[in-house]
Amino acid sequence: MSDSRGDREPERTDDIAAEQHYVSMLYDKLDELRRYTTERLSETLAQTGGTPQARTERDISTKMHTEKLAQLSAVENGLCFGRLDLDSQERFHIGRLGLFDEDNEYEPLLLDWRAPAARPFYLATAASRDGVVRRRHLRTRQRTVTGYEDEVLDLDSAEQGSHLGLAGEATLLAALDARRTGQMTDIVATIQAEQDRIIRSKMNGVLVVQGGPGTGKTAVALHRAAYLLYTYRQQLTKRGVLVVGPNETFLRYIGQVLPSLGETGVLLSTVGELYPGVTATGTESAEAAEIKGRSSMVKVLNTAVRDRQQVPKDHIEVTFDREALRVDRRTCTQARTKARRSRKPHNEARKVFLREMFSALSLQVADRLGRDLLDQRDIDDIDSELRQDPGVCKVLDGLWPELTAPELLDELLSSPERLKTAARKQLDTDERAMLLREPGSAWAPSDAPLLDELAELLGEDDEQQRHEQAQQEREELAYAQGVLHIMEQDDEIIDPERLRVSDVLDAEVLAERHRASSDLTAAERAAGDRTWTFGHVIVDEAQELSAMAWRVLMRRCPSRSMTLVGDIAQTGALGGARSWQEILHPYVADRWRLEQLTINYRTPAEIMSVADGVLSAMGTDLETPTSVRTAGVRPWSRHVPGDELATRLPALVSGELEAVGDGRLAVLLPPERLEAVGTSLTEQVPGTVVGPQPEGLESPAVLLTVDQAKGLEFDSVLVVDPDGVIAGSERGLNDLYVALTRATQRLGVVHTGALPDVLGALEP
Numbered sequence: 001m002s003d004s005r006g007d008r009e010p011e012r013t014d015d016i017a018a019e020q021h022y023v024s025m026l027y028d029k030l031d032e033l034r035r036y037t038t039e040r041l042s043e044t045l046a047q048t049g050g051t052p053q054a055r056t057e058r059d060i061s062t063k064m065h066t067e068k069l070a071q072l073s074a075v076e077n078g079l080c081f082g083r084l085d086l087d088s089q090e091r092f093h094i095g096r097l098g099l100f101d102e103d104n105e106y107e108p109l110l111l112d113w114r115a116p117a118a119r120p121f122y123l124a125t126a127a128s129r130d131g132v133v134r135r136r137h138l139r140t141r142q143r144t145v146t147g148y149e150d151e152v153l154d155l156d157s158a159e160q161g162s163h164l165g166l167a168g169e170a171t172l173l174a175a176l177d178a179r180r181t182g183q184m185t186d187i188v189a190t191i192q193a194e195q196d197r198i199i200r201s202k203m204n205g206v207l208v209v210q211g212g213p214g215t216g217k218t219a220v221a222l223h224r225a226a227y228l229l230y231t232y233r234q235q236l237t238k239r240g241v242l243v244v245g246p247n248e249t250f251l252r253y254i255g256q257v258l259p260s261l262g263e264t265g266v267l268l269s270t271v272g273e274l275y276p277g278v279t280a281t282g283t284e285s286a287e288a289a290e291i292k293g294r295s296s297m298v299k300v301l302n303t304a305v306r307d308r309q310q311v312p313k314d315h316i317e318v319t320f321d322r323e324a325l326r327v328d329r330r331t332c333t334q335a336r337t338k339a340r341r342s343r344k345p346h347n348e349a350r351k352v353f354l355r356e357m358f359s360a361l362s363l364q365v366a367d368r369l370g371r372d373l374l375d376q377r378d379i380d381d382i383d384s385e386l387r388q389d390p391g392v393c394k395v396l397d398g399l400w401p402e403l404t405a406p407e408l409l410d411e412l413l414s415s416p417e418r419l420k421t422a423a424r425k426q427l428d429t430d431e432r433a434m435l436l437r438e439p440g441s442a443w444a445p446s447d448a449p450l451l452d453e454l455a456e457l458l459g460e461d462d463e464q465q466r467h468e469q470a471q472q473e474r475e476e477l478a479y480a481q482g483v484l485h486i487m488e489q490d491d492e493i494i495d496p497e498r499l500r501v502s503d504v505l506d507a508e509v510l511a512e513r514h515r516a517s518s519d520l521t522a523a524e525r526a527a528g529d530r531t532w533t534f535g536h537v538i539v540d541e542a543q544e545l546s547a548m549a550w551r552v553l554m555r556r557c558p559s560r561s562m563t564l565v566g567d568i569a570q571t572g573a574l575g576g577a578r579s580w581q582e583i584l585h586p587y588v589a590d591r592w593r594l595e596q597l598t599i600n601y602r603t604p605a606e607i608m609s610v611a612d613g614v615l616s617a618m619g620t621d622l623e624t625p626t627s628v629r630t631a632g633v634r635p636w637s638r639h640v641p642g643d644e645l646a647t648r649l650p651a652l653v654s655g656e657l658e659a660v661g662d663g664r665l666a667v668l669l670p671p672e673r674l675e676a677v678g679t680s681l682t683e684q685v686p687g688t689v690v691g692p693q694p695e696g697l698e699s700p701a702v703l704l705t706v707d708q709a710k711g712l713e714f715d716s717v718l719v720v721d722p723d724g725v726i727a728g729s730e731r732g733l734n735d736l737y738v739a740l741t742r743a744t745q746r747l748g749v750v751h752t753g754a755l756p757d758v759l760g761a762l763e764p
């Protein structure tokens with residue numbers, strides 16, 4: 001717990017004045033860069049016409065300047081937040097981006113927090129100083145320095161910081177005590193050593209970050225994305241970085257963090273959104289989601305596809321050239337076997353099937369005409385006439401139709417017969433019944449991985465199209481090499497500060513950008529391309545994903561350069577993870593590395609001691625993370641009978657809202673209570689929003705189910721009907737644990753029956 005403050009020096013006004021002087025100089029520099037970039041951008045935009053090459057150059061230049069301007073605007077707040085004083089008498093200021101003095105041999109004026117030289121700011125301790133004598137955390141409001149915190153890294157000094165080994169503790173605690181706004185903020189000024197090690201861990205391979213609630217997993221995941229983009233810029237600009245979150249609300253909550261770090265080239269998505277063209281707005285039961293998430297669904301889908309490769313019971317007759325042709329079982333079976341043996345996806349193997357069938361039918365026609373009188377050319381002619389005959393095509397289409405994933409899945413899930421044939425071995429009658437839906441219903445999140453799997457089995461991507469695309473890419477690369485050369489001749493662009501083209505682009509990146517002349521980043525193009533593979537994939541709340549969802553993500557990341565963050569103790573989804581090994585073994589065996597986060601930055605100790613009882617009852621060997629602070633407020637509980645909730649809860653909510661001032665409150669409750677309680681609260685407590693609506697997290701109070709609150713945090717949390725939460729699912733205790741740990745300051749529990757035993761630590 002944090003009550004010691006390390007060896008800190010009192011702030012002195014002349015020091016603040018000196019820092020202000022320096023920080024003002026940095027802002028002047030930033031303004032100068034903005035002016036310069038704006039001018040370049042205006043000049044580029046003012047140019048019109050010209051050759052296609054000139055237009056491409058302009059597009060590229062516009063994009064570069066626009067990105068740069070966005071980055072320069074993003075770093076306005078907290079531009080500089082730290083200083084390192086070294087044994088060597090050198091001093092470095094640390095901030096959100098690198099600034100250099102071009103009149104003085106590019107001396108660094110401000111070190112980007114991601115630069116290797118900035119690392120001791122996060123890692124140095126008195127015992128392992130790394131040449132650092134003093135670490136200073138600067139506090140600023142807009143462009144004004146309001147204070148600082150010094151840590152002298154000296155083993156002889158009286159105190160060595162808190163037992164948790166926190167760096168910049170006062171600054172950290174001030175950040176943690178701040179009221180929440182409904183938007184996650186970056187932690188760049190106060191990243192702690194155990195977090196820094198994860199953020200800067202090498203990019204390759206699968207890194208799993210296990211950490212209890214509030215340990216900064218999401219924060220670390222996002223800062224890692226920013227770090228990787230800085231360190232492996234060229235590699236990642238081409239393929240992009242994907243950050244996967246559990247739902248839309250969560251993605252909105254974290255959406256500002258990367259832009260505030262000056263990074264925009266990241267695709268934030270749920271697994272449900274990864275199938276282009278499908279918006280998973282449908283609802284489904286937890287049980288149906290669990291079934292659809294099982295890996296055995298691969299077999300079911302495989303069978304469903306094979307079931308669409310038919311042969312007639314005996315034969316089908318079709319008229320061609322006024323004569324009857326026999327499409328008989330034996331020929332069809334042979335053609336089907338050949339097509340299946342090609343091991344191609346259904347739509348591609350269809351070509352093999354059709355080739356065999358048309359060839360057999362051509363011979364049938366030839367025999368009728370007298371095969372001895374015909375040569376190969378005549379037979380080929382018959383073949384092409386057959387291919388154009390609508391009647392013949394219709395019969396063959398019926399035997400081996402061209403399919404799309406959405407139509408096949410819709411037909412499968414809306415037909416008890418089809419489902420029974422496809423899933424006889426994998427699902428029992430009740431399970432199959434749970435999957436059935438009306439034809440044309442909206443897709444639910446767990447349908448997206450099934451669609452993706454089907455798209456693989458069907459082979460929707462056309463080979464020819466890919467071949468043409470590869471050829472076009474080769475041409476674009478050659479062209480881009482030329483453009484790069486021309487741009488480097490341009491004095492303006494070889495401005496030493498930032499715009500040296502080859503520093504930011506190589507020909508391949510340039511070609512990629514040219515390809516995206518519609519101004520799309522890799523991330524944006526990836527969003528519309530099902531077969532896109534990413535340079536790095538980060539998965540938050542990774543414990544929630546089903547086996548089928550993992551298959552989608554692994555297909556998107558064949559290099560297996562991934563960061564997975566989560567907490568096995570918070571798994572709520574029935575098909576979610578029970579262990580990391582279980583998830584990863586099919587893909588990387590035991591070639592993955594584990595890092596753990598152990599300090600809870602969100603939830604105060606008073607609340608964690610309540611949550612601890614729930615974690616123990618789960619029977620897991622995971623430990624509760626240690627809270628970094630106390631809130632000075634004891635969590636409370638109140639008994640309110642179920643039928644009085646609607647009338648009595650508004651007063652409790654109003655009381656809590658008063659207590660948190662301009663902070664945010666969440667009421668977390670079982671889904672079945674949402675409607676009744678929601679109606680009375682929205683009527684009686686102004687500013688209350690029900691459910692995960694876009695404005696929900698910014699409003700004073702929001703009602704959510706535990707599932708919807710996953711990954712979020714609020715100044716105050718009211719957990720209503722804990723028994724209902726526990727009883728709501730097989731993983732009800734995990735859900736209760738999640739609910740209790742969303743609070744940054746205050747927790748109240750409103751129970752409708754006796755207080756559950758697992759909450760024994762609560763006071764009435």
Ligand SMILES: Nc1ncnc2c1ncn2[C@@H]1O[C@H](COP(=O)(O)OP(=O)(O)OP(=O)(O)O)[C@@H](O)[C@H]1O
Pocket residue numbers: 172175176185186187190191192195211212213214215216217218219220567570601602710711712713741
């Ligand atoms: N080093 C830090 N400096 C300042 N704030 C921090 C730091 N680390 C974490 N936090 C804050 O702690 C809170 C919890 O972080 P985060 O949401 O990333 O935790 P989590 O491990 O993902 O939690 P959960 O699993 O419960 O969703 C956030 O408000 C985050 O900004």
